[in-house]
Each structure stands twice: as C-alpha cells, then as structure tokens.
Amino acid sequence: MTPPRALTRSLLAALLMAALLLPMIAPTYYLQFFAKAMLLAIVAASLNLVVGFGGMVSLCHGAFFGLAGYVLALASPSSSGASLWTSLPLALLVVAIAAALVGALALRTRGIYFIMATLAFGEMFFYFFHDTRVANGSDGIYIYFEPEIVIAGWRLVDLGNKTSFYYVALASLLLAIIVISTLVRSPFGAALMAARDNEQRARSLGFPVFRIRLTAFVLAAVLAGIAGYFSASQFGFVAPQTLGWHVSATLLIMVVLGGMKSVLGPVFGAFVLLGLEEILKSNIEHWKLIEGVIVIALVFMLPGGLQHLAQLAFSDRRAPAGQPGSGASRAGRQHHG
Amino acid sequence: MADIVLSARHLTKRFGGLVAVSDVSIDVHRDEIHAVIGPNGAGKSTLVNLLSGEITPGEGSVHLAGKDMTARSPDQRARAGLGRSYQKTTIFPDVSVFANARLAAQARSPKALRFFGDAGRDPVINAQAAAALSEAGIAAHADTPARHLSHGGQRQLEIAMVLATTPSILLLDEPLAGMGPAEAQDMIALVSRLRNGRGILLVEHDMDAVFALADRLTVMADGHVIATGTPAQVRADPAVRVAYLGEDCL
C-alpha cells in the first residue's frame, strides 16, 4: 500500500509552497544550505535514473557533477563572470561527451565489472585534474565571479544574490524532477526498466539495450552537470575532491536512503542525509563514525529506504514488510550478464 | 514452394574444444513448422541462439528474408521480424501479464523509445498487446503479476510476448517443456495456428507434438545435422533410427 494519492499530492504541494516561501523567513545560512541540498538532490535523482530505473550501479556520477564545475571554472575569465548562455551549454556538452565515452566503454561490462570500471573511470577524471596543471592541480581553482545571466545588456538574475541563487537552484530541481518523471513514464523509461528487469528478454524483443542504457547514462550525467555547474558557482571554488569517488558513493547513499523506486525518493534522501550530516557535524566530533554506522544499518534494516518506511506507515497489515523486489534489492543484481 | 523466411548456411560454433554446432545449414519456410530434434546436448539451443544472434558463429551465415543478418545483434534481428522463446522461461516477472505484452508490442512500435508520453496509454500498442494475449489464450490473466502465473501460463505469456512483436519468423525452444498434458494440448494447438503467415523453427523433445506439428524435420546429434526432410522421410531414415529415435519410439 502506498499513501493515498491525494494525500501525497497535497503534501508535495505544501512542500513546494514552503520551498517558495522559505527565503522570506529563513536566514541566509539556511538558504545557502537548502540551495546546496537542492543541487545535490538533482544529482541524486539523476543518479537514480541510472541505478534505480536502469539497474546500473555507477560509481562515477560524482565525476560528471565535478566536471561541469571545472568547465565553468576554466571558462570563467579572470576579471568578470562567464556568460551563462555560453558556459552552461559548454559545460553540459563536455559532460555529455565524457559520459558518452565512459558509458560506451563501461556498458560493455556487467555487474561487478561495471561498478569497478565506473569507479576507475571516475578516478581517471580525479587524477586528470589532480596531477596535471590544466586546472591548478590538487590546489583546485577559484571562480571569482559568478556566471552572468544577461539578456540584451539587462541582468536577468544575479547568481551572487543568495535569494536569487536559491530560486535558481529550486527551479533547476523542479526542472530535473519533471524531466526525470517524464522520462520514467515514457516509452523510453519503460524500455530502460525492461532492460533492468530482464536484459535478455528486452533485447530479444527488439530493444537496443546498449543504446538505451547509454542514453540514460548520458542524460543523467547532463542533469548532474547542471547541478555541478551551479554548485561550483555557489562555492566559487572547485577542487579534484569534487569529482572523487567518495562523492559518488555519498550520492548512492542518498539514493538508497530515499528509496530507488520513485523519482522523489532520492531527492528526500539527499535532504535527509545532508540535514543529518549538518546536525551530526555541529554536535559530534567523530560524526563520520555515526554516519558509517547509519549507512550499515540502512543496508540491513531499511533496504527499501525511507520511502519504504513511509509506505509502511500507511500500509494495512496485509502488506508484506520486505518485498523481495523492493528497493535496493533490485539494482545491480539484474544487471548481471 | 513457399518463401524462405530464414536461411542459415554452414553454421559452426565452438565452446573451447567442444563443437556445439557443426556445419549446420537449415531453412525455414513461410507457413511451415520446421522442427529440430535431437538428444540432450545435441546443440539445438545453441543453434537457436546462433539464429537469434545471441551468440556469434565461428563460421557460417544467417539470412532473414533474404538479408544477411550474420553480423547483426539480437535486437536488430528482432526488429527485422525475428521473435523467439527460450528453453527457460524468459519474461518480466515483476510486472503484470499485460505489461509484459505491452512492452513486447512497444518494442516494435515506431514510438518504442520516445522520451515523452505515457508508455501505458498508447491505444495502438495496448490493442496489439491485448490481441496477442487473446491469441495465446491468457487474456483472462491480464492483470495478474507475471510471476504468479503457473509454469504453463508463463510459457504461454512468453509466446504472447513474441506474438506482440508481430514476427514473421518464430524460434521456439521447447515450448512444451515442463507442461502438463492439458496445457501441452493447448500449446500444440496454438503453435499449429501460428504457422499461418509465418515461419516457425520449433525445438521440441515431445515426439507426439513434433510429429503432430512438423512440416519439415531436422535431426541433430553432437552438433551435426544427421537427417533432414519431411517427417515421413526422417522416420524412415535408418541413421536416425540408430542415432536417436530408437526402434521403440516409432
């Protein structure tokens, strides 16, 4: 049993209202936090397109997020902001090409090989920026001026303004959610999930599985790139760590924590994990220990994620607790050759 | 003579030292059922996999409706009109019976990979799926999750999915495997009907079914074709009697 549809709808509408009104009441620090969380929620939701709906456990999604930030940093002139109209498409193009190359190679493999191959490719980007002087090596590189959004000499949005930036992040998140929901409902989404559930059958029905997966992989990377672009603009700094595999692993935690069966699950997963980190960080010195324990507990006690918990809250007694096909137990396994 | 919808020439497949399929040539004609029989390990499933493109041959070629498909992938062959069932049932167990058929119909639709629109609401695709379920005789179970179907029901569903892709050539790998007598009778009747307008390659162990259905028969053993012809010709072939059918079978 899922929560009644009307209830879910009104809850989401209330959340959206709250998100729209937040800048009126919240102090700047929280606006920045929520903007950051919304951007990471985009990355988590896009990763779920690959992991949850596509059944491919990728460990290089963080690399696409970080890569877009690097493109912005490199495209920014030293004395002014880059134009968003050119630098954003450029960043997304670079990310799309990188994802197409990585995907084309990694998708030749299955299961554990795919995980390891994506991990290694992700690290390749890390070392590229870490070891070469292309972007100042391990020191990272500053973006002194936010990208400019200017039409005919008129500044549309000032990304340096915390409130404006918050709304840009919110709009990006909504856009990403709409794009992913549309994809998931579409024939393409049905084909992607069919390939996840039974690759052999999908292929012998005539679905070009490789092309479908590659498309999903690249689309997800581009969505992550949007978030990475704005995230770099928000912090004014990119370093190799932003594309390391720890980012990808954290994103996977968000995805599983929220629940992989829905588009919104990972969005909530991102908020919950970041909120939790925020609380732990300010109260406990060794907060990572707690986080690690929580991750381990998640694997064993809540494989379907928070979404599953929400479902349980609304379920009648007949609903089985841990459905075999639910949540985390699905991805990866089906992706075996 | 009817048109040849599928034609394979000199197919050979080795797994390490084992020659699973050795120099096999076979034709399937429209409106006909071409049965392939042979003892366990004869290479029948390997032959089907070679024809459907799931494995690539060491030597030989596969033509579909006159076009060379040897280098084509399984999905390309499927889109060229080849549909297949597997010896081990291969469906989407987690979704409904109807959704299985719908996915199959979608695969051949020009909108198969559209990024927008509701995949479940395409009237043409839905109609095609419903028709396939009716033809396979499981329309009554449309809303059941596929994994809850009986074994026989799942075999029927797999046929329905293949039908929903509107194939011109069907490869059926032991469609009767594991079925009870009543279910088997239904399946035999179904397969018999399906030959109209299509070509069928049928791998089957059940000799009664084979002789009831086959218009043409090929016998394999140890990867080789040891006999081919009409059922009557094959029945009379002494090599077959020794190698496979056994005197008491007939």
Added chain:
Amino acid sequence: MDIATFSVQLLNAVQHGLVLFLVASGLTLVFGILGVINLAHGAFYMLGAYLAYWIAGYTGSFALALVGGVAIAFLLGLVLEEAFVKRLIGRDHLAQVLLSYGLILVIDEVRQILFGKDVHSVAPPAWLQGSIELTDVLSYPVYRLALCIACLVLAGIIFFIIQKTRLGMILRAGAENRDMTRALGISFDRVNRYVFAGGIALAALGGILVAPISTVFPGMGDSMLILSFVVVVLGGIGSVAGAAFGALLIGLTDTFGKVFFPQVSSILVYLLMVIILLWRPNGLLGRAS
C-alpha cells in the same frame, strides 16, 4: 636514461607490482569466491600500515608488527564476515557497495580516534636497513629488495595453495561453479569466512610491508583500492593468475609512467584499463559471463 637508473626503476616497478598483487589477490579472491564487492579493501591496507606503525612503535619490533598486524586484520575479517558480509552474499551489488562504504567511514574514523591523522613513518628492521651500492651514484635500499623477495615467496605460497592443496581445489571449484561445489558437499560458510578474512589479511599485509618504504597516511588506502580494482578488472574477477599479470602490468605502467610522463602518469593506468576492457570486457584471464 642509463642502464643503472633503468634497472633501479625496473626494480621499483616490479616491487610496486608485487605489493599490488598481494593486495589485489585478496580482493579478487573475495570477489571470485563470495561474489562480494568490497570497497573497504583499501581501508584495510591503510589500517595494516597504521597497525604496523602502532605495534612497531610500542614494541620496537617490525617482526611483531608484521605478525600482530596480520593477525588483527584476520580476526577483524572473521568478525566482519560473521556480522555483516555473510548476510550480504547473494544480495545485490548495491547493498555490498553501501555496506563496504559504511565500513570505510567507520574504519577511517576509528583510525582517526586511535592514531590521529598525522603522517607517520615506520623503520625497517635493523638488519634490512641500508643500501646496496649499484654504481658510484646509485644505490638500492636493502629493504626494497627484501620486500620483493618476501612478496615473491608469498605469491609462491598463494599459488601453491591454489594449485596444490585441497583448499585451493575448493577455491578453484568455487570460483568456477558454486553449485557444483555445493553438490560436492563442501561447506561454503566456512570457506567464505576464511577467504574473506584471508583477503583482508592480505590487504593489511600489503600495508604493513610497504609501511617502511612509504609514509603511513590516512588517504593511502584510497589509491591502493583503485589500483587493485584496476588490477582485478584487467586480470579478470576471481583469477589470481590474472591478478599477478595485471599487477605487474600496472606496476610497470605506473612506475615508468612517472618517470617518462610525470604529469599524466596516473591516467596511463586507466588508459591501459580502457584498452584492455575494449579488447576483453571480462579481463585478460576472466571467463565470459
């Protein structure tokens, strides 16, 4: 580059490859036998190095550090297998990825609590200190040579176990075909537990052995993890011979890459992986899935 420098680099490459082999063979066995992907493998390598630093610091004996570190890692492996990993076998890879990532967070933080985040060094045993003069200006540390020999001996033992013993037969059969092994009446629970603990002990052993020639620092597990993954991908999952092959290849590429193309050396390793994956998606000695 003259012949002496070249020989030194070649020795370095081989030594690097041999250590990589030790660590990666543990990883590939755990993959192959348990079917479990263990991202925490590098964390155990790091832990081994810190244990070596800690025990050697207290006792002043590298030998004790070696034995103690490996024993602690092995016991830890047994405990973790019993507590967590056992329940992950047969579950999807994502759960395994998350569990092992959770373990990394815990291990890293425990290391932080116990040893801090400072960079340390470990002295090699006294009788292995010093260098051998190669030419007037070139010398090679004795410890590195000893390390090569130790790794070769260990590799020999690993291959002997796999090829010649009953345990090895079970391991080979297990990597080939789990069902068949089960049909032979072999208890997989016990094999799994010892393979997992042994795999982790190998990672820790690698960390301990390199402690005297590299610094002991928090991030050392990460780069080792990735390199081991590349080795396993190159060699083919579950194949120890493949791991040996892959490790030497990576050792050579990494070392000579640093000499000739210092800026892009770490990328060369991945380029190598790309090429091999293009050519053989299941690794050099991997079975087609």
